[in-house]
Structures are given as structure tokens and as C-alpha cells.
Amino acid sequence: EKNSHEKLPPASVTKIMTMLLTLEAVDSGKIKLNDMVTVSDYACTMGGTQLFLAPGEKRTVEELLKGVTVESANDAAVALAEYLKGSEELFVKSMNERAKQLGMNDTHFSNCNGLPIENHYTSAYDIAIMSRELLKHSKIFNYTKIWMETISEGRQKPFTMVNKNKMIRTYNGCDGLKTGSTDEAKFCISATAIRNNMRLISVIMASPTRDIRNKEAGKLMDYGFANYEDVKLADKKDVIGKVKVLKxxxxSINAVPRDDFNILIEKGSKSEITKEIRINKTLSAEIKKGQKIGEIIASMNGKEIGSMDIVSDGTVKKASSIDLIGKSFREWITSGK
Known part of the structure; x- marks a missing residue:
């Protein structure tokens, strides 16, 4: 790690946030991958890397997402932004709000594609944060691993996209994520690779050349794979306990981890991890599925190294007065009094 919080222009690595907001909208059901998007005049003025979309052209959300991910298309990014929020300006507002929610304190976005503009910056640390969040949406790998693909339907002249991330063909286990370059930002990348079920993210900014950028990103991941291991502390299917629900x-309701709880640690240090489970002893209805009711805290040598929410695995509605009277009566009968 070096200068990880330095604020720098990220070029097209910006599009990780555009991809994230798009997939969050897809996975939440707000939009569908096969939704048709009508491309605006404004989106077609972007320049730089693009799909050469025409005003009024209709493309699916998935085609545009591929364009952003594979070709790093600036016009496709704006088309998605406008479809999601009505304008790029409103979409950028959502980008900054999401960055704040994720704890990206070194970041301010001014557009959705990373073309040079004032007051647009982030850090390697923050890029790693949003990259990690994007990787939670497994659909993204349907696009980041594409090497070449041709768009021909509805076009007089087919256009072949070629992945800007050459590391997916040169680095063992690499399957993403996003590159970027401008004269101002130089060469940037957020790369990710998986080996033996351990996934790493490597971020390089302001590299003087593409080759040096890729080489340095590979070196970081080489170091990570050689010196660290991924340890699972809890499975999202584990029932940690039952919690009493009043009224x-x-x-009662089952307490489960919100997600798989994995920690990246130096090899050979697994025995030094301690795990503390904190769960509310009682809850009052109504309890909603996924509601936080506790926490798992992992520590090493007295220092917290990670945590995971414990949540309810179902919903418990509040009992009516009649329900409570019936319950009391049944308990009275059972007690034999």
C-alpha cells in the first residue's frame, strides 16, 4: 500500500460506480437487463472510447452495460445514467451519495464516465471499496470476462468491442475489473483475480504507461496470493442461535449472519483470531426479515479486524390482543393451574 488516500483523477475507473448503480437497480428490480433505452443527443456527444451510438438508437440495458464494461464506452455510460435517473446530473448526485454511504471519503464525482472535468477525483483506497461492492453482484463477471463481442443488430455497420483490460488474458485468475486512462489521469486500473477461492483487488493510479500499470497491479496480487489466506469465520446459512420475541x-426467531464472513489474514496467523458473538437476548415484535439483531466481531491481538451483522432469518409480526389472550390461556392450561 502506497499513497492509498491520495486524491487523483480516476479516468474511466469512474465507471465502476456507474456499473454498481446499474446492477443495484437491476438486482432490486427497478430496471431489467432487457429494458430498451433510447439514446439521447447528449449521450452521443461524449467522444473518447465509445460505441458510436446514434441519437434515437435503441439499445438494451445489458448491451449498454457491456459497452461500459468491455469497451469503456463513454456514450453508453451516459445513456445508462440518463435512463436510471433522467439526467447525468441527477445520476452523478446518486454516485456521490452512494460513495458517501460506502465510506469513500476521498471521492467526489462530477460525471459518470471519467472524462476530464473539474472536481472529479478519488483515491486507490476508495476505488478498492467500490470495486469490492461491485463484486458482490456476480452478474458483473458475465461482462468483465468478455474479450471480444460484436454489436450488429439494428446497425448498418457492426461494431466489435475489445476488452480494455488485457490482464484477463495475461494474469492467472484475473477476471476483471476496469481500466482507465487520460492525459491527466495517466494509466489507472482496478484489477481483480481469484485463486483457490481467494479473491484479491489491486488498484493502480497515475501509472506512466499501460504496461507498467498492468505489471504493478500483477505484482500487488502476486504478493497477496503468496502471503495471505482467506479464512471463513461464519457461513450465511449458519443458525447462530434463537432469540426470544416479545409480543x-x-x-422466537433464528439469528443468522447477513452474509458469509470471510477475513483476509497473513498466512499462518489463523490461530490468533478470536471471535465474539453479540446477540440481543430479547426482541419486541414486529421483526422484519434481515433486521440486524446482533454482530460477529473478529479480533487479532486485541485489535478488531472485521465484523459481520447478525440478522433475523424471517419475519415475526406483532401479535394482536386476541393472539396474546389465547397464548396466555394456552400457557395457563399447559401449566395445569
């Missing part, structure tokens, strides 16, 4: 239609 609920059900007497």
Missing part, C-alpha cells in the same frame, strides 16, 4: 405471533 410476537412466533415466540
Amino acid at each position: 410476537g405471533k412466533e415466540p
